[in-house]
Amino acid sequence: MPVPARRLPSWVWVTGLTAGAVAAVAVLTVKAEQGPHPTAAASRPTARVSTDAKPSASPKASPSPSKTEVxxxxxxxxxVVYDLSDRRVWLVDADDTARRTFTVWxxxxxxxxxxYTVSVRKDATTGSDGVAIEHIVYFSVVSGVNIAFSNAVDGSSPPPPASGTQTGGIRMxxxxxxxxxxxxxxxxxxxxxx
Structure with a gap:
């Protein structure tokens, strides 16, 4: 007469798989922290001069030198530091050194x-204003509108939005x-x- 095989309870399998997954994530986290982290190329901030009379479509005038400090x-x-009132972004390395700063729209x-945390990155798409954009870096959602950094593929400043239009793109x-x-x-x- 054959003897039936003993089966392990499901909780043993779940516990083993969970422990293995936690260990794998811990190992990958340690390796990622030890790896190289990209840094932005150092550059002097630039101010753009616009002949457009619409102040909402151009970055603020270049701030005083003290305003360029993080x-x-x-x-x-x-x-990444984004100053709402100054319309300025800083790319700051792990040692708290600002590698680049620039104004945005x-x-x-x-x-x-x-x-916040960068959640999604997208190479290129069309913005809600119909402009072809690239280098989209999403980090928040406000009232169902995605908030992201991006630039126009042709390098232009964004057009003034239509009245009542909600846009979350921070262009540069x-x-x-x-x-x-x-x-x-x-x-x-x-x-x-x-």
């Missing part, structure tokens, strides 16, 4: 001050968009300040 309340470590919807010059794209991997911290 804001004090922007956290520490490797991060914000959308009509702004993220609340706080700390083409070279600045390429630098942010190289710096802002998925998981990079984004600190929004006022």
């Amino acid at each position: 804001p004090d309340a922007s956290g520490t470590g490797r991060r 914000p959308g009509t919807i702004a993220p609340a001050p706080g700390t 010059a083409k070279a600045d968009g390429a630098a942010l794209w190289a710096f802002g991997d998925t998981g990079t911290k984004v600190r929004v300040v006022e």
Whole structure:
């Protein structure tokens, strides 16, 4: 007469698989922290001069030299800092050195001050304003509108939005968009300040 095989209870399988997954994630995290982290190329900030009479479609005038320093309340470590009132972005390395800073054209919807994480990156698409954009780095959603950094493929400033249009794109010059794209991997911290 054959003897039936004993089966392990399902909780043993689940516990074993969970422990294995946690161990694998821990090992990968340690290896990722030890690996190289990209840095943005150092560059002098530039101001753009616009002949357009619409101030909402162009970045603010170049701030005083003290305004180009990373804001004090922007956290520490490797991060992207976005100052809402100054319309300025900094790419900050792990040693708290600002590698690049530049002005931006914000959308009509702004993220609340706080700390976010780059969640999705997309090479290229068409913005809600119909402009071909690239280097899209998403980090927040406000009232169902995605908030992301990007630049126009042709390097142009965004057109003024139609009345009542909600846009979450934070546009920048083409070279600045390429630098942010190289710096802002998925998981990079984004600190929004006022």
